[in-house]
Amino acid sequence: MIENSRIPVWIIDDNKGFCFILSEALNLSGTIECQRCYQSCKSALLALTSEESPPSVILLDIKMPKMSGLDAITSIKTLTPATQIIMLTSYDLDENIRTAVSRGASGYLLKSSTPSDIINAIEKVQKGGSPLDPMITKRMMEAFLAQRSVENRYDLTSREKDILECLASDLTVQEVASKLSLSYFTVDTHIKNIYQKLDVHNRHGLVTKASKERLI
């Protein structure tokens, strides 16, 4: 069963030379068997529909003539859902990454990766992981941080967030006070503090800012 334990992999990339070299490298690893290389999505999809044993992992380029690798993801995932897809491409545009991940790609590597990076990624994905290029990881972290909600961005306390919530949903100070079982004055104080933190000076400015920067 030693040869059966090797992970079956296909490569879809219109660069024939790249396919060949990578294929050789993968096979040298001992744990991976690169079975096929396709230069177009169409031929690969055709093989997937007729093939009785789909690969465990597909390495997929984005920029290819005719059908883009991004579009191929959906088709592959529909035809053979169990096949894991790792994008292996030169393009690191945020939009491409988002699209790939949302369509079902499990990993995203850049072509600047070394063969051993790719081998690691294939093994990782086989274990249910999501291998990402370190550069991509960094970018995702940044995006994640950038998405911090207003409250966090402005260091609002949890109580202040409660108040903000109420203020956004059209209640008077008095109403907020009863809703949260607080004194009118307490709410007033909180509001003053929120205004200071968000650098606004009235209710509509607050709502506008909060809704602009997402939240509410």
Add this chain to the structure above:
Amino acid sequence: MIENSRIPVWIIDDNKGFCFILSEALNLSGTIECQRCYQSCKSALLALTSEESPPSVILLDIKMPKMSGLDAITSIKTLTPATQIIMLTSYDLDENIRTAVSRGASGYLLKSSTPSDIINAIEKVQKGGSPLDPMITKRMMEAFLAQRSVENRYDLTSREKDILECLASDLTVQEVASKLSLSYFTVDTHIKNIYQKLDVHNRHGLVTKASKERLI
């Protein structure tokens, strides 16, 4: 050239009986030649990849085992972009319609359509039209209307829209007045009218409502 002028059509629907009947009906029309029926997307896609002469029009069901007709649209449009797709399905969920149209379907009929409806639709799509079930058309109109922006939905006058714009961007009544070269009282009057139309009673309520329903 008489037989060549007939429009080549395929049907993809897992209901074999339905395919057969419809196929007969289409062929009786004289203008249409129903060449193939497929009971699954997979077999149809396979045929499309190998076939040298794809059909002009495909009638496509949504609910099918394995691959949904909705998912097939993308693949068909990639493989043979010139092929027009008409959805022919029992499902009239808005979400399905949106998906189908966004993925490239040209028409959307319900299975309650008569054979002559379907024949008309095929001929219409061949001429570059977008045949839609009357029911669907109605629904789309409603959605279109529902998408009217707040101002339109609430019949705001153009001046009121100006004011609303300013109010949303954190200005006091006084500031709005100078910005638009109006008297404080005029702006105040407009605001009263806007409040009445939008059924709110204060600035933050207005901003909240406006931003919730898009705008700003």
Add this chain to the structure above:
DNA sequence: CCCAATATACCGGATTTCCGGTATTGCGCC
């Protein structure tokens, strides 16, 4: 030509918000 709608403008009183104070309690941390 008149009417309805729109835009403009004004008044005054009630209500709400804004803001700068002050103050107490509790909690975690050095």
Add this chain to the structure above:
DNA sequence: GGCGCAATACCGGAAATCCGGTATATTGGG
């Protein structure tokens, strides 16, 4: 134990908003 911070609470005056009036000029359509 003291310090800082968060949460609670209160006061009062200034400012802004809300609202129900009233009123005039313009304009487009029947």
